Amino acid sequence: MHEIVTLQFGQQSNYLGTHFWNTQESYFTYPPEPESPVNHDIHFRPGLAPDGSETFTPRALIYDLKGAFGSMRKINALYEVEEEGGTVGKGLWNAAPVLQRQPPIAPSPYQTHLDAGLAPPLLTTSAVRYWSDYSRLYYHPKSLIQLSEFEVGDTLMPFERWEVGAELFGTLDAEFDLLDRDLRPFVEECDGLQGLQIVTGVDDAWGGWAARWVERLRDEFGKLGIWVWGTGGQGSGAGAVREKRLQQLVNTARSLHDIPEQASVYIPVSNSPLKTPPYLSMSLSSQWHTSAMQAVALESMTLPSRLKSSSGQRGTLQDMEEAFNSSGKRKIAKLELSIADPDVLEGGAEAKAEHAKKVTSQQTQRDGDNSSETKLAEFDIDVFTSDYRTTSRKHHKKEQVFGRAEASRGEWDAPEGTKGRDPRDRFSEGPTVQSYSAPLLFPLLDSFPSIFNVGSGQSKKLAVYSALSTSSSVANQIRSIEQVVRRLVSLDEREALSNGLEVLAEEYEEGWDSGADSDEDED
Numbered sequence: 001m002h003e004i005v006t007l008q009f010g011q012q013s014n015y016l017g018t019h020f021w022n023t024q025e026s027y028f029t030y031p032p033e034p035e036s037p038v039n040h041d042i043h044f045r046p047g048l049a050p051d052g053s054e055t056f057t058p059r060a061l062i063y064d065l066k067g068a069f070g071s072m073r074k075i076n077a078l079y080e081v082e083e084e085g086g087t088v089g090k091g092l093w094n095a096a097p098v099l100q101r102q103p104p105i106a107p108s109p110y111q112t113h114l115d116a117g118l119a120p121p122l123l124t125t126s127a128v129r130y131w132s133d134y135s136r137l138y139y140h141p142k143s144l145i146q147l148s149e150f151e152v153g154d155t156l157m158p159f160e161r162w163e164v165g166a167e168l169f170g171t172l173d174a175e176f177d178l179l180d181r182d183l184r185p186f187v188e189e190c191d192g193l194q195g196l197q198i199v200t201g202v203d204d205a206w207g208g209w210a211a212r213w214v215e216r217l218r219d220e221f222g223k224l225g226i227w228v229w230g231t232g233g234q235g236s237g238a239g240a241v242r243e244k245r246l247q248q249l250v251n252t253a254r255s256l257h258d259i260p261e262q263a264s265v266y267i268p269v270s271n272s273p274l275k276t277p278p279y280l281s282m283s284l285s286s287q288w289h290t291s292a293m294q295a296v297a298l299e300s301m302t303l304p305s306r307l308k309s310s311s312g313q314r315g316t317l318q319d320m321e322e323a324f325n326s327s328g329k330r331k332i333a334k335l336e337l338s339i340a341d342p343d344v345l346e347g348g349a350e351a352k353a354e355h356a357k358k359v360t361s362q363q364t365q366r367d368g369d370n371s372s373e374t375k376l377a378e379f380d381i382d383v384f385t386s387d388y389r390t391t392s393r394k395h396h397k398k399e400q401v402f403g404r405a406e407a408s409r410g411e412w413d414a415p416e417g418t419k420g421r422d423p424r425d426r427f428s429e430g431p432t433v434q435s436y437s438a439p440l441l442f443p444l445l446d447s448f449p450s451i452f453n454v455g456s457g458q459s460k461k462l463a464v465y466s467a468l469s470t471s472s473s474v475a476n477q478i479r480s481i482e483q484v485v486r487r488l489v490s491l492d493e494r495e496a497l498s499n500g501l502e503v504l505a506e507e508y509e510e511g512w513d514s515g516a517d518s519d520e521d522e523d
Helices: 011-026 077-084 109-115 162-176 178-187 205-221 242-262 287-301 317-324 349-367 472-485 491-506
Strands: 003-009 044-048 054-058 060-066 144-151 193-201 226-232 265-270 334-340 393-397 401-409 432-438 461-471 518-522
Touching: 003 011, 003 178, 003 205, 011 060, 011 193, 011 226, 011 287, 060 178, 144 162, 162 178, 162 205, 162 242, 178 205, 193 205, 193 317, 205 226, 205 242, 226 242, 226 287, 242 265, 242 472, 242 491, 265 287, 265 334, 287 334, 287 401, 287 461, 317 401, 317 432, 317 461, 461 472, 472 491
Parallel strands: 003 060, 003 193, 060 144, 193 226, 226 265, 401 432
Antiparallel strands: 044 054, 334 461, 393 518, 401 461
């Protein structure tokens, strides 16, 4: 059945995950509607509620700190009977226990309207206090796991340093065996596990927590595909003090050093992308906004892995991985996307020709006028790259793409000459490119913020063109981080961390790098 189990670690990841699961829930159809093009069994597990009714809940483990779940209850309306028939209040003594409860967090107006079956009010950044405030579906009680050792927003014991997360995992895993307790029940329900998808913060303590989780998973599952989406401000968070930004950079570097070693794919996803188009307008201080942009990219890029074979070009996580990591050594992928109004794309050849002209023009400006080279599509939003340059001299090199997996939804037309070689062809020259397309558009739900202003704005759906690439820009990013971090870590750690990042960077240069391709400009 090719199921995928998702693990989410931390605030930003759970904001992103909420958008992702809301989108998956919107794909469910009921008679007399046409059958959904999405295979729900890949991301959802069937089950029975205590009253015998059938349920469909995400195949997900959601970890967060104390106080981060908002008004969300572990035992929800689907499992209310379990709470009523439980043994709460019974102890080892005959005397009745004295219970002390914190005042419950009131649900958001959006949630109260959903529970009452009413049309929810318009969401705003001030109305979204927690990621649960705009969640549109129920989770199984075993999916929600609170780490009570730390509280969100605690200034005395902040969950910010990488090693704190790594140590917490070691402590809890030694006591409970987290994989057996939390993950195995979901894995054992799967007929043919396609892979594990991890969405985690990497610029705080969640990076250390995730690194130890991935290490444990690799020991247990061998060659199973493990995709890690690493979210974070990466030292560029709006309003963050300098000391905190530097600590985020150190955490990011440690995650970059440790996680790709055991993961199949590692995809850095910046909260504040360096390259953005005019049609994207979001508040960098709102996790609801930044996670929405990230969710469009993640959900669109992985769409082929959950399509039914008759509903588009289906491709498993392994299929896509082989396209951009054919060597098996380039595990860090660059995520990019473009957004368009589907009504504009469907408007005819003129609109499509304008898009093709734009892509060709961007490629010509980047690579120069060399028609003999393979041209690859350019994208509007780069959620991978951040600016870590610390010197006045900038080194500009033509980006070399080694491999790419593309996923488009809507009537996108790529310009002529943009197709690379087939990943299965080991003898042809040029980058490997595998393209997937589907007519299914990205739905703009009432839980989604208005951050995209494309076309007429009348459509309630988005056409998305996304890609994961391995290219020389990955090496540039790794080296930029290394140059900053080497001054921030202790002498004992510096050599191992710097050398490890340098080895990673070299994988994205071997076989093509040449001094003839570079030039230098003075600022």
